[in-house]
Amino acid sequence: MHAEFDFDGDVVLVTGASGTLGSAVCRAFDEAGATVCGTDVVEPGEETQLDRGEVPFYRGDLTDDTAAEQVVSGVVDAHGGLDCLCNVAGMWKGGSPIEETDADEFDQVFDVNLKTMFLASKYALPHxxxxxxxxxxxxxxxxxxxxxxxxxxxxxxxxxxxxxxxxAEENAGEVRANAVMPSVIDTPANREMMPDADHDSWVDPADIARVVVTLCSDAAPPTSGAAVPVYGEA
Known part of the structure; x- marks a missing residue:
């Protein structure tokens, strides 16, 4: 069975849109007919996975409170509202035990992975x-x-x-909120970092994107507060 989704008339904001997973999420919603808006600290172009002009793009550093508010308000002002937020912006950094980890590195990882999700959600929730x-x-x-x-x-x-x-708890009956949990995503950066790994066991970003679309669709109306595994075989 092949599922088809119809997001015609819906406005979707995707953070981390210039990255491999973010761009895959943008394309999946675009194929489903949504008005897709992307945001990232990096402009789309030759060095990113999102082509310039592929979706309306709102550059912003979502670790900054003011910038996050401006991105969300810019999308809403331009398109009349907001129906879905996909918090994809993130990073991996590691290699050191805790006693050798710099505080600046700790702050950077939490800012990119958690603070962006907090601020984007904070300003998107009223809409x-x-x-x-x-x-x-x-x-x-x-x-x-x-x-x-x-x-x-x-x-x-x-x-x-x-x-x-x-x-999900605070917005029960109003806004559904879910998370996806990938393992290793098949991206150019990960292949370069781990050239000898079993790449066939990694998860295709397009497959994760379809799960994201499903969780935003009316195919999953009772699902909220969930953390959905998207491990593949990794």
Whole structure:
């Protein structure tokens, strides 16, 4: 069975849109007929996965309160509202045990992975409450347990899960909020970082994007506060 989605008339904001997963989410919603708006600190272009002109783009550093508010208000002003927010912006950084991890590195990981999700959600929620919309954020399989060398990453992604549950609880019956938990995503950066890994077991960004679309659609109306595994075979 092949599922088809119809988001005609819906406005979707995707953070981290210039990255591999963010651009895949943009394309999946575009194929479903949505008005897709992308935001990132990096402009789309030759060095990114999103082509310039592919979607309306709102550049902004979502670790900054004012910038996050301006991005969301810019989308709403231009398109008349907001129906879905996809918090894809994120990063991985690790390699050091906690006692050797710089505070600046800790702050950077939490800012990019958790603060962007918090600020985008904060300013999107009033509009999503009006539209009975949905939020999907990207957590990680690694958030389920501790591990060696990437404690700040794991903790920040656990924060994404818990903040998702909080948003779902606070907006029960108004806004659905869910998270997806990838393992290793098949991206050019990950292949360069791990050239000898079993790439066939990694998850295709397009497959994750379809799960994100499903969670935002009317195919999953009772699902809120969930953390959905998208591990593939990794």
């Amino acid at each position: 999503l409450q009006e539209s009975s919309g949905a939020i999907v954020s990207v957590s990680a399989r690694a958030s389920l347990e501790g591990g060696e060398g990437d404690g700040p990453y794991r903790a920040s992604k656990a924060g994404v899960r818990l903040l998702t549950e909080t948003i």
